[in-house]
Amino acid sequence: MVTLVVVFVLIQATLTSSWFISVGNGGLWGYWGTVETCTSGSSARGFSLKVERFQGSGDDTALNGIKLYCCQPGSRTPINTITSTVSEWGDWTNIYWCPNGNLINFSLRVEPRQGSGDDTTANNMMMQCSDSSTLTGEGMSWGEYGGWSGVCTNGICGIKTKVEGNQRGGDDTALNDVQFECC
Template sequence: MDLSTSAVVFLLLTYHLCEAEHRSYNSILMVSNGGKWGEWGKIEFCPKGHAYGFSLKVQEKQGLTDDDTSLNGIRLHCSTGAVVQSTVGPLGKWTKITECPKGYLVAFALNVEAPQGPGDDTAANNIQFNCGDGTALEGRSTDFGTYGRWSKRCTAGAICGIQTKVEALALALGDNTALNDVRFFCCD
């Protein structure tokens, strides 16, 4: 294979790999009560299909003297068998999958604890989803905070992508949050 043929093969492979990472979406689902700390991570999409379930990475309650981060991550389980996630905090364990009995995820509400001042901040703590068939699902997590208003529903199709806002674990003996906010993307 000569240099020009190698370059063409490389470009074709690069194009297809980039194309697989990005999908066309028709709307973004957001809520207004997300936490204020952290940076937005990379958007991740189901390679094809839609999300029919989710799992959470949760740090259990640490007691009165230790720092709680609570919700550290969200994974989407896709109809093709793929599992996708955006940025995830380092603490906690993954829960078992919670899935729609029929259909796919189409809307969500986020449980967030308001800033605690000198107290222990956790930011996002849990999530609820609505399935296309009307079933409501709730994650298995801590009970800090309260749920805000529901996002809009996917106008067409269902949830196919995720982007999370996570505060990096910066203070070894300080007050850390982890997941603060999330956006979901809808695909036809």
């Protein structure tokens, strides 16, 4: 009887545990949104970014959201899309698809804190596919890419974003960081 209970606890722990990949250069501001996940049996094969373009003398936010396109294995027809928290500014870019396979890791382009200047924080993102191709988003060019995240061997199935809300006339940064959940 005791052995049976131990096995049940181990199975339950395995079923409820999640593994997220992240990068070390995410921004400081905002709050983590809820995790959104792909429909069971699917994984992310493509992504698009919500980007506010250069505002001239206005307040720039750059990257405002990330959308993942979840598909069944071997398909490019999305079953669902997932975003977590998305800020209000900008427009969605084109979709970037893995030629074959799934999205497995990422690198985030982040502008460091600007002191008394206009902060944008996250500006763009690159993602790698299980077929070794690299996809670069259509974000802004401020800041530098940090190191690559860990790898989700079986693909990415979830997203959680850190977004700063509207500062009502203050310096808005919008999306600051992201974590992806492994399948």
